[in-house]
Amino acid sequence: MPVLEVRDLRVRYNNTGPEILRGLDFSVEASDFCAVIGPSGAGKSTLIRCINRLVEPSGGSITLFGEDMLALNARDLRRMRRRIGMIFQEFNLVNRMSVMDNVLSGRLGYTGSLRSVFRLFPREDVEKALELLARVGLSDHVNKRADALSGGQRQRVGIARALMQQPDLLLLDEPTSALDPKISRDVMSLIRDLAREFDVPVLCNIHDVQLATEFCNRIIGLQDGIKKFDGPTETMQKAN
Ligand code: ADP
Ligand code: ADP
Numbered sequence: 001m002p003v004l005e006v007r008d009l010r011v012r013y014n015n016t017g018p019e020i021l022r023g024l025d026f027s028v029e030a031s032d033f034c035a036v037i038g039p040s041g042a043g044k045s046t047l048i049r050c051i052n053r054l055v056e057p058s059g060g061s062i063t064l065f066g067e068d069m070l071a072l073n074a075r076d077l078r079r080m081r082r083r084i085g086m087i088f089q090e091f092n093l094v095n096r097m098s099v100m101d102n103v104l105s106g107r108l109g110y111t112g113s114l115r116s117v118f119r120l121f122p123r124e125d126v127e128k129a130l131e132l133l134a135r136v137g138l139s140d141h142v143n144k145r146a147d148a149l150s151g152g153q154r155q156r157v158g159i160a161r162a163l164m165q166q167p168d169l170l171l172l173d174e175p176t177s178a179l180d181p182k183i184s185r186d187v188m189s190l191i192r193d194l195a196r197e198f199d200v201p202v203l204c205n206i207h208d209v210q211l212a213t214e215f216c217n218r219i220i221g222l223q224d225g226i227k228k229f230d231g232p233t234e235t236m237q238k239a240n
Pocket of ligand 1: 040047
């Protein structure tokens with residue numbers, strides 16, 4: 001059974017506006033590190049945001065871990081979102097919180113709010129966070145404020161926070177577009193290694209085709225809200 005199955009997915013941001021996603025079909029398997037590529041405005045972000053219902057689809061179906069995402073009540077949606085690690089273009093850290101607290105907040109799920117600031121975490125969570133911070137190379141920055149770090153370091157915090165959730169799927173929305181090319185490659189390489197290590201499937205919106213073909217084993221190409229390509233990375237390289 002696929003991890004994620006999307007059928008005839010449609011999105012309009014308002015009733016009179018254009019259809020931004022126009023009937024998408026695809027599935028993601030447990031072993032996938034799948035890139036969604038396409039020109040600006042193709043609908044890549046919209047697609048990623050639909051999967052955890054940050055954007056409400058206007059039609060079609062999304063089946064995640066065997067459950068119908070569009071039929072969930074608020075409580076079940078929170079439970080499902082806890083299983084999805086998100087990594088964002090602008091990192092979405094809480095700047096005035098420490099690196100450590102940002103990572104610990106992943107334990108609440110990324111919708112989890114600032115409760116973490118006031119909450120005492122169990123020792124095992126603190127140890128787990130320290131381990132993850134070591135793994136992403138930030139052991140020396142644990143107690144710094146998030147906004148004291150460079151862009152690449154902040155995205156590493158974002159990665160550790162997502163993994164703190166022990167996610168069953170990672171959704172990445174342009175994880176490197178705020179970073180320079182060298183740092184982008186380091187970050188993608190780290191995400192690829194960690195996805196293997198933790199055995200988590202990845203769906204990654206990325207506009208840089210070069211990065212997608214270098215790090216992802218599967219490519220979905222979008223244009224104007226329609227799927228134009230879907231296959232293993234090698235087959236796309238042959239097609240070009
Ligand atoms: P991409 O990620 O491929 O650049 P997006 O999903 O961000 O594409 O955007 C696809 C289209 O949807 C664009 O035309 C964009 O202007 C429109 N769009 C995105 N978000 C919204 C929104 N919140 N309200 C209305 N239109 C939106
Ligand atoms: P990007 O293409 O880098 O995702 P954009 O600058 O297109 O970012 O969009 C930034 C924010 O504005 C996003 O939250 C997006 O959903 C929203 N947005 C984009 N296009 C529109 C639009 N036409 N109307 C309303 N909101 C939009």
